[in-house]
Amino acid sequence: MNLDKSALDVLKETSRTFYIPISRLPAGLQEAVASAYLCMRAIDQIEDHPTLDNAVKARMLRQISLVLQAGDRGFTAEDFRPIFASELAYLEEVTLRIDEWLSYAPSGIAPRIWEAISTMSDRMAHWADCNWEVHTQTELDQYTFSVAGSVGLLLSDLWAWYDGTKTARIEAIGFGRGLQSVNILRNHSEDSTRGVTFYPEGWTNIEMQAYSRRQLELANAYVASLPETSPALDFCRIILMLAHASLDAMQHGAEKLTRSEVLELVQQATKVS
Incomplete structure (x- = not known):
């Protein structure tokens, strides 16, 4: 796994469809939308994972939500390591680098993105619980x-x-x-x-x-x-x-x-x- 790839590189690999309109956005807005999209893909990969048990998905998604609720100055990989540790082999790059995507957004709008991803992750956990x-x-x-x-x-x-x-x-x-x-x-x-x-x-x-x-x-x-x-x-x-x-x-x-x-x-x- 090449962790040196930029956010836009990972975005292009994850969704060429969304890469095109995001890459056309001006500086500042581009980073904000790319941050939000990559974070959504990160938790979506957990929700849609073909082999992870639903209870495991729900636990991970709720823990991600709680980490985001506690953030005030950005995030590091250490914040998510305990969540991902037991399932590391099953998770994709876009998920494992969620701390980078969260920190990619401009500081003036980043907390709004964090709140949206936290709320979505918690809601996804509910849907995993009820299959x-x-x-x-x-x-x-x-x-x-x-x-x-x-x-x-x-x-x-x-x-x-x-x-x-x-x-x-x-x-x-x-x-x-x-x-x-x-x-x-x-x-x-x-x-x-x-x-x-x-x-x-x-x-x-x-x-x-x-x-x-x-x-x-x-x-x-x-x-x-x-x-x-x-x-x-x-x-x-x-x-x-x-x-x-x-x-x-x-x-x-x-x-x-x-x-x-x-x-x-x-x-x-x-x-x-």
Whole structure:
């Protein structure tokens, strides 16, 4: 494991899709969004781990949350060593370097990111405890808020911190939920193999696609409200375009967008900006 790789190197390896819009952000905002994204990926890798026991996941996620709640001047690897020690061989680089990602954000906004990651980690622990059981749309709303709607709120705070951009927070939640529901559709078969489904009882792809469309309508309004002068617009427009295209592809029978389709869409989005 090469621990000398930069945050953007790890980001590119973890998600080429998010690497593109994050790498286009201006200095300061780029570090803030990259910090938040890498931290989310760090805890997400624990939540989605294919072999770790749910009780172990919940314990680790709650301990991470508590470490973050106690932080006031940044973090070191020593803060997380006791949490990771017994499962070291199972964890990926993006998780093991969470202390670096937490410290990567500008000091003026870092505590807001720490709070968001702490809260998300604690909520993920709850869902690991109950094996991600979703029976109703209310429970689906609860899950999608826990891991994505709250991300929309964090992004809104990052835009406001950087240049004063103001957004409707209900639309911010829809932006996050829309992206997450597309992921749920894309990963449904894989999730089912590990005994997990985020579809409420009686739902098929048709109902989940309709749910995604409703959330993406809020996301459309969210992006439309962003000022042309804000770098948030470029970032969100790329992500939203990919979400819509992924949903359209799945409705036509494809599992996901191809790499060439992603690159073509990104080129289209960046030409607009």
